[in-house]
Amino acid sequence: MSLFLAEIGKGLAARWLTLLIPSGMLFLGLTAAAMLLGHGHALDAAMLVRELDAAAARPATRSPGAVLLLAASVVLAAAGVALLVSGVAGAVETLWYGQWPRPLQPLGRRLTARRLARWQRADEAHAEALRAKIRRLDTDGAVAADIPDTARLNAVRNRICLVRPDRPVWTADRIRAADLRVHAAYGLDLDSAWPRLWLIVPEETRAELRAARAAYAGAAGLAAWTVPYAVLALWWWPAAPVAAGIALVALRRGRAGMDALAELVEAVVDLHCGELAARLTADTPDEFFPESGDRITRRLRKGA
Incomplete structure (x- = not known):
């Protein structure tokens, strides 16, 4: 099932990068405020206004070229932060799938x-x-x-x-539970059967699965933002509760997203395994038993 999740996740990266750039600009704005205020004046709005007014009064900021250069730099920096967070989001998904690196x-x-x-x-x-x-x-x-x-x-x-x-982690066991439950109920190896099921399900069902996968990826992307905000907290303490809040919301969304995705996967098997049996064996759609699943599994594995 991890291969399936990776496959239908293709194409999400570019879309999420577009959505992440505004978040990157917000992070850059907070970073600038953190650099100006520090821990000692973390919530001093009056000081922040004075510092911004002083920066705006400098002659260099009145040059159109300087303004355009600054705007371009901010957009590029926001895109860079978005790319970094996107990479961290991939690592988060890997951990949520239970594929932990050797040091961990x-x-x-x-x-x-x-x-x-x-x-x-x-x-x-x-x-x-x-x-x-x-x-x-x-x-x-x-x-x-x-x-x-x-x-x-x-x-x-x-x-x-x-x-x-x-x-x-719970999310890794939830998608694993879908594999085990399908095999226990139907004798069907989900890893082998899923590409074939994907080809026979209606487009509406595929859209539901893609939407569930996107919601799960969004939770991982949100969780990735805890890293830059946790780093920012070294210079500006209000970033610490922001990072903690993001982490809590992301964990809840990730759990809910994986649960919804796994339920959809099991529902697809429940509704379409008979059709798969009819296409691959002599069984009729309303006569799917674990023996049918065993025959399909042996056929799809092709001796592997």
Whole structure:
């Protein structure tokens, strides 16, 4: 599925660069204010106005050539910042997919172990509640009010991960869960089947998938802005809460975006796997079983 996400993400870079340039200009403006004010006068608006007035009063700023040069420099600098942030966004997506570089792998293993421990505790609580409910039903045929709500405990476990966690971050396990759930339900290898499914689904479905992918990429792009603002905080402390706020919003959007994308992927399989079977095997669209998925998987892998 990572290959699929990368493929439908093609073409987003140029569009996001266009959207990032205004954000780059805003960052440059705040950087200029930070350089003028520093930590000591971080929120001194009157001082900032005086400094800007003094700069505007200089003879060089009244030259049309100087003004044009300054404007061109600002646009180019904003584009440079946008390119930098775009590169960082790619790194963020790589981390969110669970593909952590070797120096970060020890941290990744610790995060994975922590998520797994939380999931196991939630899974055990859910299993124990189910056993208690079954015992009570076997005893008197009624469910007592003191038995924990199994639906709520199931939701608590699923918020951690829909399957047993195996990745450092939630987003990586969410797309992995789509692979595992599809294989468990249909015996279908999603990596092998997806390019064929993509060719047979309607254009409206592809548009929905592209929109979900764009929303997820947008969250990664937003998260990338935490880096320049965190660096700016070394000279201007108000940038620190800005960076923290951006990070929190980006994480929430990234999680929601990946959840929506994975749900769409599973929905495509649910609705179109029968059509895929009809085109690749002798099965009819309404007779898709795990055995059909196994046959399709063997055929698509071609012995690999």
